[in-house]
Amino acid sequence: MHDIEPYYHWRNHYTTEDDEYSPFYGSNYDEFYFSNKVYNYYIHPQWDAFGSDTLYLKVLYADYDTGFAIIELIGEWNDCLHNDIMYLKRKVLDVLMYRGIFKFAVIGESVFNFHGGDDDYYEEWNDEVREENGWIIFLNLHQHVYDEMVQSRIHHYVNLLPHLMNYEWRKQTPQNLFKTFEMLMNKHKFIETE
Template sequence: MHDIEPHFQWRDNYRAEDDSASPFFGRQYSEFSYSNRVYNYLLHPQWDEFGAETLYLKVLFVDYEEHYAIIEFIGEWNDALHNDSMHLKRELIDYLVAEGITQYILIMEGVLNFHSDADDYYDEWYQEIVDAKGWIAMLNVLDHVRDEMNDAGLDKYIRFGEHLNSLNWRPQKPRRVHEAIEGLLQTDTRRVY
């Protein structure tokens, strides 16, 4: 896992460490010092820690005018043992919501496992953005992770599924990814936005 970097093709357009509204503002990164890990596996130092023990992220892009953020994850999302949703909500999402971000694209292909607990933080997050026509969408969720999330009832708050797993987002510009997700969500008849 140490050679898996966060997506870097948008770094000319956005860097969380250069964004004064980001909780990662001013963060310094090393290309040589590996300290973060998921269990016994070291992670590339470009991934950001946010209080979770086995889950890391990278804010790839934020558009404050269009009110959306794209965030990539790696590791194990474990609400049962580590309350990762609380850490995510308090250490990142609260900052973004305060800045008017209401639409969230979560890149999940690097999330290897999900363990559920209470849905309080997902509900809180959803309630804060729903009136502003906000949404949370997860891309490229592994099948077994999707099954765990479905079993936990997270589809009440977050959009995920096969229709969001076929988007080839990496070669696209952030705006194009956002537009594609909006289009897919508008055709998703399970929920009115």
């Protein structure tokens, strides 16, 4: 796991450590000192800790004009034992939403397990986002993680669209991803209201 890095080809568009509104503003990353772990496995030092013992993230992109952020995750998402969604909501999402981000793309291809718990924080996140005409899309989840999220009723609060589970997001710019997801969610809302 130590060689899985957050996606870095968008650093010319955005860096979380240079964003004064980011919860990770001013962070320094040592490429050679590994301190964060998921259980007994060290992870690459570019990932950011936000309070969970088993889940880490990187805000790959945030655009305050469009209100859009892309977040990549790594580790085990465990709401049952560690209430990871609470840490994610309070330490990261609330900070971004305070600055006007209400459209989220969450990349989960490096989330190896999910254990559901209460859905209160998902409901709260969804309510706050919808009030601002925003949306939440999860993409590229492993099938067993996707299935567990559906069993835990997360799909009532976030968009788990099956055709986005093998999405080639790296071939696009963050701005193009925003346009694609915005168009998709507008179409999705139109279908829901018919």
